[in-house]
Amino acid sequence: MLEASGITVRYGGHTALDETSLTITPGKVTGLAGPSGCGKSTLARVMALMLRPVSGTLTVDGAVVTRWRQRAARDLRTRVALIYQQPRLSVDPRLKLAEVIGEPLAANGRPDEGRVTELARETGLTGELLTRWPHEVSDGQLQRACVARALTLEPRYLLCDEMTTMLDASTQAHLVGVVNAYRERTGAGVLAISHDPVLLDRWADEVVGLAGPGEPSP
Numbered sequence: 001m002l003e004a005s006g007i008t009v010r011y012g013g014h015t016a017l018d019e020t021s022l023t024i025t026p027g028k029v030t031g032l033a034g035p036s037g038c039g040k041s042t043l044a045r046v047m048a049l050m051l052r053p054v055s056g057t058l059t060v061d062g063a064v065v066t067r068w069r070q071r072a073a074r075d076l077r078t079r080v081a082l083i084y085q086q087p088r089l090s091v092d093p094r095l096k097l098a099e100v101i102g103e104p105l106a107a108n109g110r111p112d113e114g115r116v117t118e119l120a121r122e123t124g125l126t127g128e129l130l131t132r133w134p135h136e137v138s139d140g141q142l143q144r145a146c147v148a149r150a151l152t153l154e155p156r157y158l159l160c161d162e163m164t165t166m167l168d169a170s171t172q173a174h175l176v177g178v179v180n181a182y183r184e185r186t187g188a189g190v191l192a193i194s195h196d197p198v199l200l201d202r203w204a205d206e207v208v209g210l211a212g213p214g215e216p217s218p
C-alpha cells in the first residue's frame with residue numbers, strides 16, 4: 001500500500017495540508033475530490049516523493065520514506081508515477097515525443113525503443129507523432145505521451161492529478177481505459193484526482209473527500 005499518514009505541508013506561512021491521511025491500495029482506484037485549493041495536488045506530490053512534508057509519514061509497501069525528490073531511494077521513487085493536468089508544463093520542450101516517453105528509461109540507464117513504441121501504440125500515438133516536438137502536437141496528444149511516460153517503469157502506484165480535465169471526451173475515455181487496462185494487468189493502485197463527480201463515480205472504487213485545512217470534512 002501507499003500510505004500517507006498525518007501529513008502536514010506549509011508553503012511559507014500557509015498551511016496547505018494539516019495532518020491529512022490517505023491510503024492507496026494495489027489493484028484499486030481511489031478517487032480524491034474536494035474544493036479548489038484544498039490541497040489535492042499537494043498531497044499527490046507528497047505521495048510521489050516529490051515534496052517533503054513538514055511532518056507525517058509516507059510508507060511505500062511498508063518502507064518508510066525518509067528522503068525525497070532526487071535523494072529518495074530510486075526503488076521507492078520509481079514505484080510511484082504522477083500524471084499532471086497540464087502536459088505542457090510537465091515535458092521538456094527540447095525533447096521529441098519518443099524521447100519524452102523514453103525519458104524515465106534513459107534516466108535509469110535502460111533505454112528501450114521497443115517499449116516506447118509499444119506504449120505509444122497503447123496510448124494511441126502513431127509513429128509519425130513520435131518524431132514531433134511538443135509544440136507540434138495537441139494537448140491531447142501530448143497528454144497521451146505523458147501517460148505513456150508514466151507507465152514506462154511499470155509503477156506500482158499511478159497518481160492521476162486531473163489527468164483528463166483539459167481533454168475532449170473521447171481522449172478522456174481512451175486514457176482512463178489505458179490506465180484501467182494497466183491496473184488490471186499489473187495490479188497497480190491508482191489515485192484519481194478530479195473535480196468531475198460523474199467521472200469519479202464511474203472510475204473509482206471509493207471516493208475520498210478532502211477538506212481544506214481548518215474546514216470540516218465533507
Ligand SMILES: Nc1ncnc2c1ncn2[C@@H]1O[C@H](COP(=O)(O)OP(=O)(O)OP(=O)(O)O)[C@@H](O)[C@H]1O
Nearest residue numbers: 011012014016034035036037038039040041042043
Ligand atoms: N508552490 C506553492 N507555493 C505557495 N503556495 C502554494 C504552492 N502550491 C500550492 N499552494 C497553495 O496551497 C494550497 C493547496 O494547493 P493545491 O494545488 O494542492 O490544491 P488543489 O486542491 O490541488 O487545487 P485545485 O483543485 O485548484 O487544483 C492552495 O491554497 C495553493 O494556493
